Amino acid sequence: MEPFTKHTGLVAPMxxxxxxxxxxxxxxxxxxxxxxxxxxxLFYDWRYHxxxxxxxxxxxxxxxxxxxxxxxARANFGCGSSREHxxxxxxxxxxxxxxxxxxxxxxxxxxxxxxILPVMLTNEQMDELFRRVExxxxxxxxxxxxxxxxxxxxxxxxxxxxxxxxxxxxLNGWDDIGLTLRHQHKIASFEEAKVHAxxxxxxxxxxxxxxxx
Amino acid sequence: MAPRTLFEKIWEAHLVHEEPGQPSIIYIDRHLxxxxxxxxxxxxxxxxxxxxxxxxxxxxxxDHSVSTKNRLLPVVDDDARGQFxxxxxNCAEFGVHLFDMHSKNQGIVHVIGPELGITQPxxxxxxxxxxxxxxxALGALAFGIGTSEIxxxxxxxxxxxxxxKTMKVEIRGPRPAGVMAKxxxxxxxxxxxxxxxxxxxxxxxxxxxxxxxxxxxxxxxxMSIEGGAxxxxxxxxxxxxxxxxxxxxxxxGKDFQVAVDYWKTLATDHGAKYDNTITLExxxxxxxxxxxxxPGMVTRVTGSVPDPNSFSDPVDxxxxxxxxxxMALRPGTPIEDISIDRVFIxxxxxxxxxxxxxxxxxxxxxxxxKSLKQALVVPGSRRVKAEAEKEGLDAIxxxxxxxxxxxxxxxxxxxxxxxxxxxxxSASTSNRNFExxxxxxxxxxxxSPVMAAAAALEGHFVDVRKLNLQGVE
Numbered sequence: 274m275e276p277f278t279k280h281t282g283l284v285a286p287m288x289x290x291x292x293x294x295x296x297x298x299x300x301x302x303x304x305x306x307x308x309x310x311x312x313x314x315l316f317y318d319w320r321y322h323x324x325x326x327x328x329x330x331x332x333x334x335x336x337x338x339x340x341x342x343x344x345x346a347r348a349n350f351g352c353g354s355s356r357e358h359x360x361x362x363x364x365x366x367x368x369x370x371x372x373x374x375x376x377x378x379x380x381x382x383x384x385x386x387x388x389i390l391p392v393m394l395t396n397e398q399m400d401e402l403f404r405r406v407e408x409x410x411x412x413x414x415x416x417x418x419x420x421x422x423x424x425x426x427x428x429x430x431x432x433x434x435x436x437x438x439x440x441x442x443x444l445n446g447w448d449d450i451g452l453t454l455r456h457q458h459k460i461a462s463f464e465e466a467k468v469h470a471x472x473x474x475x476x477x478x479x480x481x482x483x484x485x486x
Numbered sequence: 487m488a489p490r491t492l493f494e495k496i497w498e499a500h501l502v503h504e505e506p507g508q509p510s511i512i513y514i515d516r517h518l519x520x521x522x523x524x525x526x527x528x529x530x531x532x533x534x535x536x537x538x539x540x541x542x543x544x545x546x547x548x549d550h551s552v553s554t555k556n557r558l559l560p561v562v563d564d565d566a567r568g569q570f571x572x573x574x575x576n577c578a579e580f581g582v583h584l585f586d587m588h589s590k591n592q593g594i595v596h597v598i599g600p601e602l603g604i605t606q607p608x609x610x611x612x613x614x615x616x617x618x619x620x621x622x623a624l625g626a627l628a629f630g631i632g633t634s635e636i637x638x639x640x641x642x643x644x645x646x647x648x649x650x651k652t653m654k655v656e657i658r659g660p661r662p663a664g665v666m667a668k669x670x671x672x673x674x675x676x677x678x679x680x681x682x683x684x685x686x687x688x689x690x691x692x693x694x695x696x697x698x699x700x701x702x703x704x705x706x707x708x709m710s711i712e713g714g715a716x717x718x719x720x721x722x723x724x725x726x727x728x729x730x731x732x733x734x735x736x737x738x739g740k741d742f743q744v745a746v747d748y749w750k751t752l753a754t755d756h757g758a759k760y761d762n763t764i765t766l767e768x769x770x771x772x773x774x775x776x777x778x779x780x781p782g783m784v785t786r787v788t789g790s791v792p793d794p795n796s797f798s799d800p801v802d803x804x805x806x807x808x809x810x811x812x813m814a815l816r817p818g819t820p821i822e823d824i825s826i827d828r829v830f831i832x833x834x835x836x837x838x839x840x841x842x843x844x845x846x847x848x849x850x851x852x853x854x855x856k857s858l859k860q861a862l863v864v865p866g867s868r869r870v871k872a873e874a875e876k877e878g879l880d881a882i883x884x885x886x887x888x889x890x891x892x893x894x895x896x897x898x899x900x901x902x903x904x905x906x907x908x909x910x911x912s913a914s915t916s917n918r919n920f921e922x923x924x925x926x927x928x929x930x931x932x933x934s935p936v937m938a939a940a941a942a943l944e945g946h947f948v949d950v951r952k953l954n955l956q957g958v959e
Contacts, residue, residue, distance in 0.1 A: 290805055291680060291780055295920045300901050304551060304565030306525040306572055308633075318922045347801070349681040352714070352780075353920060355616040356523065357632035378684055378716050379616060379630055386634035436648070438508045449634065450534070453511055453642045456503045460539075460644055463502045463513050 275388045276446030280369045281415040282342030284406045285333055292346060293353035294380060298362050311358055312365030343414050345402050346373035350391075351380025360387045370416040372423065374399050385439050386449065390418055392433050405429070418444055489755035492721050493652050493687045496627045496752070500610045502644055509646045515609035516621075517639050518595050519546040519582070521569040522901070523614030527636035528576040539643040541581040545604055546573055548587045549594045551901045554864050554891035557587050566901070580640075593867020593893040596620040596834040600704065601869055603733025607722040607749040612639060617834050617917060618717075619710040623703035624730070625722035625752045627687070630711065650716055651761035653686040657694035659768040664951035666844070667702035668836055668915065668934035670694060671709040672774040672784050673766060680782040683715030686762065689754065690720050694768035700729040701838040708835045709917050712781040721753045775821050775947055776919045776932040778809035783919075785821065787937065787949045793817035812921055813929050814909070822947050824931070827910040829854070829861040829942040830924075831888075831935055833898035836915035837866030841935040842874050846882045848939035848953065854887035855945030861888040862904060864896040888942070900924045913941040 302314050320331050327334050333341070344363070350373045351359060360383045363371070370390045384391045394402075405425065406412045415424045418440060423431040441447070453460075490498070497512065504510040517540075524546070531537070538544060551566035553559075561567040570587070577584035585592045591602060596617050599605040607625035612618060614636045621628035631645065639645055657670055675682075688710050695703065703720045710718025727746050730736045737745045772786040783806070785792065794806035794817065810817065815824070831837070831845050842865060854861045863883045865871035871893055874880055880890045897904040898916035900923070906912055908927030915938050919930035933941065936950045 290801055293920045295923055300899050303522050304569055308526050318926055355630040355632055383632040450638050450641050453644055459503050
């Protein structure tokens with residue numbers, strides 16, 4: 274996973290509440306077996322007319338937002354399905370950071386697994402950012418994870434909170450599985466201790482049940 | 487020891503490692519897998535040279551893309567077939583038990599888990615699907631995870647998680663006739679909104695909850711995620727133990743008694759503190775119908791499509807305007823005046839035997855409206871299907887003009903060929919009414935099974951309580 278330290282980029286606005294992950298990646302694209310290539314698919318039904326002809330009305334298709342890498346969003350961004358295809362699409366499209374007042378839990382978690390930084394700001398701060406991106410064509414933001422601050426070229430300076438562990442993992446691009454496996458011996462001890470509690474995680478004799486098939 | 491909630495008891499019993507300032511590592515008792523979200527996880531596992539740590543605790547099933555028609559025909563969708571093949575290969579390679587599309591025990595993952603006794607009280611259960619919360623009905627901590635976390639669980643049998651907050655969701659008093667578990671949970675979500683539960687695990691309590699069967703509890707827990715909660719649970723009781731006894735993967739004989747003795751400890755202690763509470767009076771509940779594009783946009787069947795101007799928050803107003811435009815609904819339209827094109831009785835929310843029995847009582851001896859384009863019944867599993875056929879429910883539905891199908895996720899997510907055409911409107915017993923959920927431009931109204939059945943007969947929504955149904959509670 275690519276580490277995230279500091280990123281400066283063009284900003285694009287998604288001025289809608291409760292944007293769900295079905296909108297980000299519709300179900301027909303859940304049949305693919307890759308983690309890549311979903312950038313073309315992001316917000317598919319909003320972004321394209323039939324035959325994949327771009328919908329000029331859709332905000333991300335406006336030429337002024339081409340190449341955007343910082344996404345502004347509203348409350349409860351990423352609600353609904355757990356599909357990690359949603360952050361894969363966000364990343365593959367080119368976004369590295371999202372700024373919103375709140376996120377749905379599963380989506381929020383999934384972002385960190387993919388090197389996307391989901392920043393939480395207040396509603397007032399988000400309102401200000403939506404105003405600025407509207408007023409200033411070519412509006413850019415710098416999202417600095419190390420210093421936990423969002424800045425622009427016009428004196429804006431918004432500090433943000435983030436869990437320190439998540440911050441460390443993202444700054445270093447650490448692999449989750451590798452981190453957990455540092456405690457391998459504890460996993461093994463846990464399993465040994467519970468082997469006499471059959472109701473907890475009983476080792477199921479699947480062969481007996483194979484006949485049931 | 488200080489009094490603890492059910493959630494805290496399960497959480498603490500599964501802690502492998504915790505340290506300040508970090509998410510905890512918790513052990514996972516059951517890892518459920520389906521073809522939609524697992525291919526990349528297995529691929530990642532292999533690429534890193536890792537293996538499945540506990541194949542004996544991992545159970546896979548084909549459900550999301552399976553055909554509900556003739557499964558003996560070759561799968562025409564190349565991508566879906568690719569996923570089925572990948573799941574088969576991966577399960578064979580790693581020794582994971584797979585209920586493939588031809589298995590007698592196949593079905594929607596969240597239907598077969600409890601049905602086969604794979605998922606049990608006190609367990610931590612995960613799956614790459616947000617409706618994993620369903621298994622909380624058994625008194626388990628069950629929640630959805632993304633593909634990267636699937637890979638993590640495959641490799642370590644653990645998950646790295648921040649501890650959730652707890653919310654008591656109390657439904658007071660007995661459940662009125664005509665109001666089903668689906669209506670209760672829709673009312674909860676209507677009250678708190680789809681983000682009301684973010685950061686929380688729900689525990690459902692109260693007379694109306696206790697009075698629900700296991701299947702009713704599953705319906706409620708299933709939609710916890712739609713209220714923003716990670717998971718939902720109901721403490722196990724005699725209803726739970728009776729449900730589990732004798733199921734294939736549940737301990738037998740003396741071991742069952744040992745298990746029950748432990749399961750009886752899985753209750754929130756007197757005096758335990760929840761981080762938050764919400765309360766609903768069951769007597770005030772009614773059959774519900776969603777009108778908008780998320781499950782929180784819901785009202786009583788006796789109500790009307792709201793006027794966006796009635797929302798004081800400009801954000802809610804704008805969202806309602808957009809929803810009404812997408813759904814092609816006008817403010818003030820009585821819900822009972824809304825006509826539908828297709829009816830779908832199915833999904834992990836409502837496709838179990840009791841749902842089918844209740845719906846069959848509504849339609850017995852009657853016929854779907856001439857205006858209806860299609861009415862589908864998709865049993866949640868092949869066991870449910872077989873039981874229903876034994877009881878003659880399939881004949882009742884067919885005589886009434888319903889198509890009787892094979893088990894799978896079907897029109898809930900519309901990844902197979904069970905879809906709505908653009909602009910069509912459905913009465914659906916599923917769990918999501920997002921834009922495009924049942925097909926591009928589809929308009930979904932979420933309801934209970936009896937409400938879906940009644941709507942099928944009339945071609946529009948009706949208040950089931952007016953139907954004077956015998957034997958349908």
